[in-house]
Amino acid sequence: xxxxxxxxxxxxxxxxxxxxxxxxxxxxxxxxxxxxxxxxxxxxxxxxxxxxxxxxx
Numbered sequence: 001x002x003x004x005x006x007x008x009x010x011x012x013x014x015x016x017x018x019x020x021x022x023x024x025x026x027x028x029x030x031x032x033x034x035x036x037x038x039x040x041x042x043x044x045x046x047x048x049x050x051x052x053x054x055x056x057x
Contacts, residue, residue: 002042006047014029015034016029020038036050
């Protein structure tokens, strides 16, 4: 999955960019954080885990 598509999905579900980390961008919603790798592609399994964990639609 393209990382920008995962980020768009996060933002569509109310997640806001918080800061840049070492190799990740950190997004926040309701006091919870989610780190997204800063690569063109995100591993499919990792993307599925993030989508499932955060209940993204």
